[in-house]
Amino acid sequence: MKVTSHMNFDRKIDWQGRSRSTWESMESAFGVSPADGIPMWIADMDFEPAPFLLDKVRDLADKGHFGYFTGVDSYRRAVAWWLSTRHGWEIDPDWVVVTAGLGNGIAMTLHALTEPGDEVIMFSPVYHEFRMKVKRAGRVPREFPLVRSETNYELDFDSYERMLSGRERVVLFSSPHNPGGRIWTEAELAGLAAFCERHDLILISDEIHHDIIFPGQRHTITPLAAPKLSNRLITMTSASKVFNLAGMRTGNVIIEDADMRARLSGFMDSINLQPNLCGIKVCEAAFSPEGAEWVDQLCPYIAGNARFFEDAVARIPGVTATHMQATYLAWLDFSGTGMEMEEVRQRVYGTAKLCPTPGIDLGPGGETCLRFNLGAPRSVIEEAASRLADAFSDLQ
Numbered sequence: 002m003k004v005t006s007h008m009n010f011d012r013k014i015d016w017q018g019r020s021r022s023t024w025e026s027m028e029s030a031f032g033v034s035p036a037d038g039i040p041m042w043i044a045d046m047d048f049e050p051a052p053f054l055l056d057k058v059r060d061l062a063d064k065g066h067f068g069y070f071t072g073v074d075s076y077r078r079a080v081a082w083w084l085s086t087r088h089g090w091e092i093d094p095d096w097v098v099v100t101a102g103l104g105n106g107i108a109m110t111l112h113a114l115t116e117p118g119d120e121v122i123m124f125s126p127v128y129h130e131f132r133m134k135v136k137r138a139g140r141v142p143r144e145f146p147l148v149r150s151e152t153n154y155e156l157d158f159d160s161y162e163r164m165l166s167g168r169e170r171v172v173l174f175s176s177p178h179n180p181g182g183r184i185w186t187e188a189e190l191a192g193l194a195a196f197c198e199r200h201d202l203i204l205i206s207d208e209i210h211h212d213i214i215f216p217g218q219r220h221t222i223t224p225l226a227a228p229k230l231s232n233r234l235i236t237m238t239s240a241s242k243v244f245n246l247a248g249m250r251t252g253n254v255i256i257e258d259a260d261m262r263a264r265l266s267g268f269m270d271s272i273n274l275q276p277n278l279c280g281i282k283v284c285e286a287a288f289s290p291e292g293a294e295w296v297d298q299l300c301p302y303i304a305g306n307a308r309f310f311e312d313a314v315a316r317i318p319g320v321t322a323t324h325m326q327a328t329y330l331a332w333l334d335f336s337g338t339g340m341e342m343e344e345v346r347q348r349v350y351g352t353a354k355l356c357p358t359p360g361i362d363l364g365p366g367g368e369t370c371l372r373f374n375l376g377a378p379r380s381v382i383e384e385a386a387s388r389l390a391d392a393f394s395d396l397q
């Protein structure tokens with residue numbers, strides 16, 4: 002099936018009343034009414050769903066079977082096909098442990114493979130839920146700072162060596178990086194792998210955004226950059242970000258090592274967690290040639306949004322954006338304005354009525370930043386950029 006003719010990323014949808022958290026919770030979270038606010042916080046997209054995924058949901062309804070089901074194996078094969086075709090990584094479908102999303106995958110992996118009080122390293126600033134998952138699991142987050150470069154962030158293993166306590170068990174890594182939108186190079190990933198080997202650490206590479214890669218950029222899936230790490234590597238992928246299927250609550254925790262896989266599966270058995278029918282059927286439909294075609298059209302559109310937004314931000318004195326290569330999340334630093342964050346927030350949420358994620362939630366290094374979701378029609382991004390410029394027009 003050709004999907005091209007159905008695509009319309011420009012089309013604005015009225016999301017109100019459709020149970021979308023980003024709209025429905027905006028007023029309670031930020032005091033901004035959905036009547037005139039623009040939600041730019043929660044990481045899902047404003048586009049209409051891919052037509053072939055809607056067809057899949059209709060097909061499920063037509064079949065009318067919602068009882069116990071088969072099909073998890075064919076879902077795993079679709080994941081393997083996708084990873085081979087899109088990322089050049091050949092896996093055995095049996096390596097795929099199907100979870101209720103990747104937040105769930107991270108939490109269960111921590112419970113299954115570490116002990117209470119174990120320390121988990123993350124490179125900050127980073128996706129806010131990393132530290133929350135670690136804390137809620139009774140483990141201890143260790144924030145190792147990323148270093149700001151001219152365009153984005155870098156890892157600094159020399160300083161990380163000096164920060165180790167000896168109680169660390171896991172590195173929880175975001176690749177590509179949420180919030181910086183950076184693709185890590187193969188050399189950086191190899192350096193990370195060597196760090197994990199040296200210090201006997203399990204590496205969890207959370208690659209939930211790894212299909213949203215801008216034209217001309219190349220993302221390397223961590224197992225390919227770290228081929229000798231299979232006995233301590235866990236790679237997490239999902240259809241949820243790139244196909245906007247977060248509500249399907251389906252994620253892939255991919256583990257080559259049989260012992261680690263058995264421990265995670267055993268933990269899942271102990272809480273009786275199994276995939277749900279709608280999640281695996283719709284996500285299987287996504288990991289397909291039609292899905293590949295959809296992604297190939299989505300990525301240039303997002304990249305266009307990012308370039309537009311970055312250019313607009315560059316005209317506001319004192320506000321800097323990391324240069325995005327991937328993801329639909331823009332990361333803006335307001336420290337150069339010289340304003341207190343209270344004033345920045347007043348201007349962004351109060352005056353511009355934009356609702357980005359507060360950077361402070363993403364840990365050390367995020368205090369003066371805000372994260373803006375650009376997964377929306379271009380006209381919305383243009384409106385957001387224009388409101389932002391107006392809110393800081395006295396600086397120009």
Ligand SMILES: Cc1ncc(COP(=O)(O)O)c(C=O)c1O
Nearest residue numbers: 044102103104105128179209247
């Ligand atoms: C890096 C990262 N990991 C995990 C998640 C959450 O994934 P899920 O919705 O599958 O729990 C997100 C959501 O934004 C994310 O950005």
